[in-house]
Amino acid sequence: MPVKNRFAELQAEITAWRRDLHENPELLFDTHRTSGVVADKLRAFGCDEVVEGIGRTGVVGVIKGKTQSSGKVIGLRADMDALPITENTGVEYASKTPGAMHACGHDGHTAMLLGAAKYLSETRNFDGTVVVIFQPAEEGGGGGKVMCDDGMMDRWGIQEVYGMHNWPGQPLGSFAIRPGAFFAATDVFEVTIEGRGGHAAKPHETIDPTVTSATIVTALQSIASRNADPVSQIVVSITSFVTSSQAFNVIPARVTLRGTVRTLSAENRDLAEERISQLCTGIASAYNCSAKVDYTRNYPVMVNHDEQTAFAAEVAREVSGDCADAPLIMGGEDFAFMLEERPGAYILVGNGDTAMVHSPEYNFNDEAIPAGCSWWAGLAERRMPAA
Incomplete structure (x- = not known):
């Protein structure tokens, strides 16, 4: 035919x-x-x-x-x-x-x-x-x-x-x-990191959510490299990093991170959701910030x-x-x-x-x-x- x-x-x-x-x-x-x-x-x-x-x-x-x-x-x-x-x-x-x-x-x-x-x-x-x-x-x-x-x-x-x-x-x-x-499952997440803003010349008087968020961005890559089985497929990507202030001389009070997770198994999907929450809240706490994590499961x-x-x-x-x-x-x-x-x-x-x-x-x-x-x-x- x-x-x-x-x-x-x-x-x-x-x-x-x-x-x-x-x-x-x-x-x-x-x-x-x-x-x-x-x-x-x-x-x-x-x-x-x-x-x-x-x-x-x-x-x-x-x-x-x-x-x-x-x-x-x-x-x-x-x-x-x-x-x-x-x-x-x-x-x-x-x-x-x-x-x-x-x-x-x-x-x-x-x-x-x-x-x-x-x-x-x-x-x-x-x-x-x-x-x-x-x-x-x-x-x-x-x-x-x-x-x-x-x-x-x-x-x-x-x-x-x-x-x-x-x-x-x-x-x-x-x-x-x-x-x-x-084709992979396509989940999305949003993380809001709250600190205390202030003058960039006096960082000791602030609780800087920018440094905290930068640490989180790097740490999230450990999910694929150190938590998931190396022969499995998992992608965790931060696609947006937005601060509450755009001034050159102001440390912001808030940072919002957005990203996506791609997985090909239910086990890795569960793993990614759990570890994103743990890493974000744990790192935020270590830096005296707070973190709110919203994780949404989209296509399976x-x-x-x-x-x-x-x-x-x-x-x-x-x-x-x-x-x-x-x-x-x-x-x-x-x-x-x-x-x-x-x-x-x-x-x-x-x-x-x-x-x-x-x-x-x-x-x-x-x-x-x-x-x-x-x-x-x-x-x-x-x-x-x-x-």
Whole structure:
């Protein structure tokens, strides 16, 4: 099953959809235009059911095969939201929305799944039901969890679920996947260190939270180097250091630190949260300051299920001739919530030699469309072969 000829025929049309979405990016749950475009196209394709408003602005389409004797139902998910980044690609279809752009390729993901939905609605060459899932708010809003919390999996009886992401630097149209932990848990924390401010010429009359905070920043790196197993993966990064005074001659009374933690196991996630609290409060106390730690668990580790991963790789090899072993990725992905609800797998499709995602110069490569659409369609036809 190489790239399907139908997707070569549809590539120009799907590309036009993708570029329209690229021109009109929307953030988080505010995907009203995008969701409307998706729903209208699914209805035009002849989907058996189209429901809007799942997970606030998510869209679900149902496509029944020629027969349903297998009783199988698989979900195929694409994300729709953009990022709060100012575009710097120079393409003629660049974002028309100030301060927002499709810098992660969700426009491409949505367009490819729409292409697959059109094909599957035309052919219906499978025995079972395909549920196409278009999700808002992957970029920090947890839209996948919100759709699950809305009862999506049970409402449509979804038994397995599959997702895909483009990947710059990977050969165009190729695939890569791995079983087990794949994308990291993405937690955030904020630490407020309180001291006593004063004149910088008289530090002995102050309790300096700046020195305290600098010590904390350094000490937090010991979590990865001295607390976690050296062969495990854990990242603790301070990304913001803000004092309550910006004057050159004033020692501030307060410092706020913000950061992120990336882990690939529940054990390291617990370890990081515990040690951040211990180090911050302990060091602050030693320097006569106080520390308040707010730790928030965001996306969990995204874990591919073994059997579904092997199947997804098999379909990928049929499309492109190969499926590589993907690396561990310390970025987050809220498809993790769907994989906690149902067995499934997440795969990478190569975007070629392009700027990395989340860059102002990034752009989805439209030449990846036939491979991505073929993989989506192949999942349905191979998992639920026509009776």
